[in-house]
Structures are given as C-alpha cells and as structure tokens.
Amino acid sequence: MDKKFPNRIREIRKDQGLTIEDLAERTGLSVSYVGRLENGERNLSVKHLSLFADALSVTSQDLLVQTESSARNIVSVMGRIGAGAEILPDEEQIPPEGLYEIETPFPLPDDAIAFEVHGESMWPRYDDGDIIICWRQGIVAEEVLGWEAAVKTASGNRYLKRVLRGAETGTYDLESHNAPPIRGVRLEWVAAIQSVIRSGQWRKLTPAARQRLVQRMTGSK
Template sequence: MDKNYPNRINELRNERSMTIEDLSERTGLSVSYVSRLENGERNLSVKNLNLFAHAFDVAAQDILAKAPEKAPNVVGVMGRIGAGAEILPEEEQIPPEGLYEIETPFPLPHDAIAFEVTGESMWPRYDDGDIIICWRQGVVVEEVLGWEAAVKTATGQRYLKRVLQGSERGTFDLESHNAPPIRGVRLVWVAAIQSVIRSGQWKKLTPSARQRMVQKMTASG
C-alpha cells in the first residue's frame, strides 16, 4: 500500500499496546522496515499483509484502511485531453482517486471515471472545460467501432478518439476532429463515452466540501 491507501498497522499495534520491537518479532521483519511500512513509506505486499494479519490475529482486509465513502455525484478526474492529443497524465501515474474530484449535476455509478477537455481545438464537438464520463472497467473494442471512446494503446498512450477497424487484423485507426488520424494501433483498454458534462455544469470539490458531503451521507444513512 502507499500513502494514498494508508494501512492500520499503527492503529492495531497501539490497540494491543505492542511496541514496534514486539511487532518486528512477531512478523520476522526488521524494526526499521516495520516502521517504514507503518508510516506508508514502503509498499505493503500481499505476503507482508498476511504476516501482519497473523501477528494481530485479524483478517487481512482489516489491515487496510477503509477508503473514504464516495457520494454518488462525485467522480475523480483521471486526466486531461485536448487538441485530439493523448490523455495526460497516465492513470497509473496519479493517485487512484484521480487528479481531483468534481461534483456532478447527476449521480454516477461507482465505476465512473472522468477526463477534462483542455483547449479549443476539439471544437465543435467538445469545449474547453467539458468533462467526459466513462467506466473504468472498459468494454470490448468491437462495441465502440465507429464511435468516440477513451482508449489506451499497447504503447501506453491514452486518447479520446473515434475508433475504426485498422487495415491489419487486431489493429485500429483513431480519428478525431481537427487532428491527423492515427493508423494501425493496438488497444489494451477501451471505454465508451457515457455522458458529457458541459463546462460550467460541474464544480471542483474541495476537501472541506467533500467532508461535509460524507458527513451528510453518514448522518442520513
């Protein structure tokens, strides 16, 4: 795990009045390494997760901190698109919750992710500041042939493009307004565009606003 997904090692250790030395002995890991894991400075592997679960006598999932509750009209913006160019940054380079979260005018499924349009060169189809909504899981590429979709190529680039069958088997052509077509690429992830939220119809969610929203959800639950 990392700092974006903190663990509960410190919390569980304190509940049991254990020292780091005690925990080190129970897990067979060094004191310094346990300390770094506890502080989120090192990734918590599945093997180490099981070691701590055994040491605390809890289920493995109890070692992990609960993800913050998500309101149905909040979605993470996973990157920006513009000029018919690739989506930046790569989803793997940013926290799982996205660059930032936005509040949308309608509820969205838990699997929804968003991309923000930047620049005017995708006019008239999209405007600067529009939000594209799609599903994280993606679909089979054949389902979006002839339609615009968010895609990831085998070489790691992400685009918002119209997907067409390529000239060679297993390849596809990517086209968009006001940008040269990209021919003969292989795709490893494809997500259909589920909706477009126009600029001005969404707002960036601040941490304090998110906290108030979660508290309201908890109180009404």
C-alpha cells in the same frame, strides 16, 4: 455463472406500455437481441445506450441502474485531453485517487472515472472544461466502432478518439476533430463515453466540500 449487466430498459418500457416488439421496431434491433439486453445478458454499449434513450424518450442516465450504496455525485478526474493529444499527465504520475474530484449534477456509480477537456482543440464536439465520463472497467473495442471512446494503445498512449476498424485484423484507426488520424494501432484498453458534463455544470471539490457533500448524500451530520 454468466456475467450480468443490469439496466432499466424493461422497467421503463413497461412503464410506457410498450411491448418488446414495439421497442425492437423503434430501435431497429431484433426482438431476441432486445430481450438479451433487457435481461442483462449483453453489455449496453454507448451506441445502444443512446439508441434506447432516444427510443424511450429518456436520458441515457435514466437507463442505468443506480443503487443507494453505489450512486454518488462525486467522480475522480484522471487526466486532461485535447484533440490528437494524449490524455495527460502520464498514467504513472496519476495517484490512485485521481488528480482531483468534482461534484456532478447527477449520481454516478463507483467505477465511473472522468477526463477534463483542455483547450479549444476538441471543438465543435467539446468545449474547454467539459467533462467526459467513462467506466473504469474496459470493454471490447468492437462495441464502440464508429463512436468516440477513451483508449489506451499497446504502446501506452492514451487518447479520446473515434474508433474505426483498421486495415489489418486486430488493429484500429483512431480519428478526432482538428488532428490527423492514427492508423493501424492495437488497443489495450477501451472505455465508452457514458455521458458528457458541460463546463459550468460541475465544480471541483475541496476536502471540506467533499465532506459536506457526502454528509448531504448520506443524511449524516
């Protein structure tokens, strides 16, 4: 059975009285390709997520399918990042549940993970304390060419970088603000940036605060 990637593009398009031809014209994509995205036959990459959000005048989060069972305002922070610096700590030092959990201003699916920007080296793109949201399940690097993504190289290094095609087939160049580029690496894992939560819009959860939040979300006492 073919894998499906559900989204709300068709629902929002119809609510706005647009035809699929209208949406294709707004996005600059072919009608057949828009149809495949609407049907969930293609993954909605971060590039297309932003493209359709702008075309439909909604947020990227509005395009994602959320269910009562999977949506939550809690996400695990799996490491800290800076420009040119690896995502820290080492993967082997991170417990399965992450370093800590935070409360987010909007619901996220169960497979969401987060990284916290540390220091000022990511300016002007990100500020100290910003949270980068990705999906735990990796995607194909070709889907984020020209865009920033969390990546793990074949040598085990992990970065938040802009991904570009390398000089040799199967390799990629990694670039970021305030750091020299990394050329010709092979990637083992790539996760698109799905959203950014600015510093001050999230809070670290204690066990007691987490329990209260879960009770509030589920309506239990």
